[in-house]
Amino acid sequence: MANKDYAFYPGCTSHYRGSASNYLVSVESMCRTLDVKLTQIPDWNCCGASVSYAGSGELARHVINARNFALAEQHLPGRDVVATCAACWLNARESKEQLDASAGLLADTNEALKEAGLRYQGIASVRHMVEVLIEDLGYEELGRHVVKPLEGVKFAGYVGCQTNRPFGIAGESFENPVYLDKLVETVGGQAVADYDQKVTCCGGALAVSEPEKSQAQIKDIVESAYDHGADMIVTPCPLCQANVEIYQADVNQRYGTKFNMPVTYYSQLMTVAYGGSAEEAALDGQIIRATRLEEIAATPGKR
Amino acid sequence: MPTALNEQALARYRNDFLREVEERVDEGGWVKMCMQCGVCAGSCPFGPHWEHSPQKIFMMIRAGKREEVLASDSMWMCTSCYNCVVRCPRKLPITTIMHGLATYAHRLGLAPKRQPTRDFSVIFWENFTRNGRANEIRLMLRLWFRDGFGAGIRKALAMKEVGLGMLRAKRMSPFEIFGGHGVKDVKGFQAMIRKAQEIEDRKRGFSK
Ligand code: SF4
Ligand code: SF4
Ligand code: SF4
Ligand code: SF4
Numbered sequence: 226m227a228n229k230d231y232a233f234y235p236g237c238t239s240h241y242r243g244s245a246s247n248y249l250v251s252v253e254s255m256c257r258t259l260d261v262k263l264t265q266i267p268d269w270n271c272c273g274a275s276v277s278y279a280g281s282g283e284l285a286r287h288v289i290n291a292r293n294f295a296l297a298e299q300h301l302p303g304r305d306v307v308a309t310c311a312a313c314w315l316n317a318r319e320s321k322e323q324l325d326a327s328a329g330l331l332a333d334t335n336e337a338l339k340e341a342g343l344r345y346q347g348i349a350s351v352r353h354m355v356e357v358l359i360e361d362l363g364y365e366e367l368g369r370h371v372v373k374p375l376e377g378v379k380f381a382g383y384v385g386c387q388t389n390r391p392f393g394i395a396g397e398s399f400e401n402p403v404y405l406d407k408l409v410e411t412v413g414g415q416a417v418a419d420y421d422q423k424v425t426c427c428g429g430a431l432a433v434s435e436p437e438k439s440q441a442q443i444k445d446i447v448e449s450a451y452d453h454g455a456d457m458i459v460t461p462c463p464l465c466q467a468n469v470e471i472y473q474a475d476v477n478q479r480y481g482t483k484f485n486m487p488v489t490y491y492s493q494l495m496t497v498a499y500g501g502s503a504e505e506a507a508l509d510g511q512i513i514r515a516t517r518l519e520e521i522a523a524t525p526g527k528r
Numbered sequence: 529m530p531t532a533l534n535e536q537a538l539a540r541y542r543n544d545f546l547r548e549v550e551e552r553v554d555e556g557g558w559v560k561m562c563m564q565c566g567v568c569a570g571s572c573p574f575g576p577h578w579e580h581s582p583q584k585i586f587m588m589i590r591a592g593k594r595e596e597v598l599a600s601d602s603m604w605m606c607t608s609c610y611n612c613v614v615r616c617p618r619k620l621p622i623t624t625i626m627h628g629l630a631t632y633a634h635r636l637g638l639a640p641k642r643q644p645t646r647d648f649s650v651i652f653w654e655n656f657t658r659n660g661r662a663n664e665i666r667l668m669l670r671l672w673f674r675d676g677f678g679a680g681i682r683k684a685l686a687m688k689e690v691g692l693g694m695l696r697a698k699r700m701s702p703f704e705i706f707g708g709h710g711v712k713d714v715k716g717f718q719a720m721i722r723k724a725q726e727i728e729d730r731k732r733g734f735s736k
Contacts, residue, residue: 341713
């Protein structure tokens with residue numbers, strides 16, 4: 226029996242060969258060590274992200290999320306829904322709060338869900354993977370599995386927006402959340418305590434439609450990591466990861482900078498610290514290679 | 529083009545734009561609670577590029593500046609960063625209202641034309657409701673080619689390095705162009721969305 230059992234909502238960027246497939250691979254490796262069992266919600270659908278509102282509408286938005294809850298309740302009863310993507314989690318949780326607060330909205334939602342042969346009962350709760358790590362397992366348990374502390378590597382913890390606002394992780398402040406730094410220290414790394422861009426917005430989905438404006442944000446985020454002597458950035462959000470990593474070349478062109486800052490996931494740090502290989506941590510999924518992590522992954526360590 | 533829906537709305541609400549927003553915009557009922565403190569106005573990451581901050585938009589709604597609000601590009605500049613929401617002393621769900629206003633302006637045909645985020649938003653919606661999951665490659669292709677073939681090729685070439693990097697890192701699959709992943713119950717998925725929109729249209733008075 227696994228330690229903990231969850232209904233997993235990977236989100237559409239995490240699928241095989243999606244832009245966050247490296248996130249998925251490293252989360253799976255990390256969970257194997259922690260004895261956390263993730264079972265994908267059968268036939269889950271995309272949440273619509275934060276930018277599909279033009280064609281949507283209020284009820285459709287909630288119904289789309291409720292379909293996933295209903296599927297989880299039906300096929301994986303008793304398990305919390307866990308998302309790895311910050312935007313998926315935010316959208317799902319927002320819908321869940323609205324649905325649980327309004328009987329009228331719930332009735333309308335279920336009327337629509339009936340078309341797909343489903344019904345949402347309001348049982349399943351929605352959580353982010355980071356909440357599972359911190360609340361269900363705890364830092365001590367997370368630290369217990371470390372066999373290769375990430376000594377001497379300095380990480381700028383980029384929390385971004387959507388794992389931080391409007392819900393955030395319980396007990397953390399919106400302006401200066403520290404859980405990511407604590408995770409870094411738990412696996413033996415050094416966290417940049419005064420990383421001033423840790424909750425700056427990278428532009429989100431608008432990195433695509435408003436590249437100039439977003440890249441001005443991304444420039445600040447990366448520059449500050451350099452200013453604080455970070456070896457790499459670490460983040461809990463797949464969109465932050467993609468935006469801050471893949472546009473560095475564009476930023477360099479635009480601003481004449483020479484950025485080449487790796488941007489990793491907390492799950493990659495943990496996988497390496499737990500003795501996983503570069504492959505298990507999906508380090509080959511970086512556009513800007515995280516050399517320091519690759520080196521640690523390559524050193525022989527006890528398992 | 530301003531649509532029949534817009535005519536209908538004008539006839540129905542006359543000069544009461546606040547009531548129109550309250551009845552037809554997602555979380556619109558909150559607008560009257562704004563106390564014009566200005567905290568949100570300083571919170572938007574793209575703020576310097578906006579014509580109207582959320583604070584201004586809410587004030588304009590109460591002042592009945594219908595055309596100006598619905599044609600504003602401000603709602604389309606919202607990055608969903610939720611800075612405003614956690615700071616607003618009155619706890620207005622500002623992000624949702626901004627998106628809701630964008631949705632409404634788009635439906636009435638009054639939103640700014642060729643607004644890049646508006647186009648992206650429509651493309652995203654169509655992309656993922658097609659089979660239940662977002663298809664990143666098709667999303668990008670449609671977006672790049674929205675200005676015609678030549679512009680699309682130029683954009684694709686400009687993004688070549690990013691694309692090749694993603695391919696090398698196995699974070700992109702060219703095969704997604706042909707179909708790609710999706711939910712199994714596409715029919716049910718689409719029927720349920722249609723139903724949701726039907727119910728909402730009825731409740732909001734869009735249909736008779
Ligand atoms: S947030 Fe993005 S990745 Fe997550 S399900 Fe929604 S659209 Fe897909
Ligand atoms: S930092 Fe960017 S990608 Fe991350 S949550 Fe904020 S807007 Fe989204
Ligand atoms: S922060 Fe809230 S109360 Fe203040 S102006 Fe903005 S919406 Fe109004
Ligand atoms: S969520 Fe939108 S409206 Fe609110 S601060 Fe961010 S960009 Fe501005």
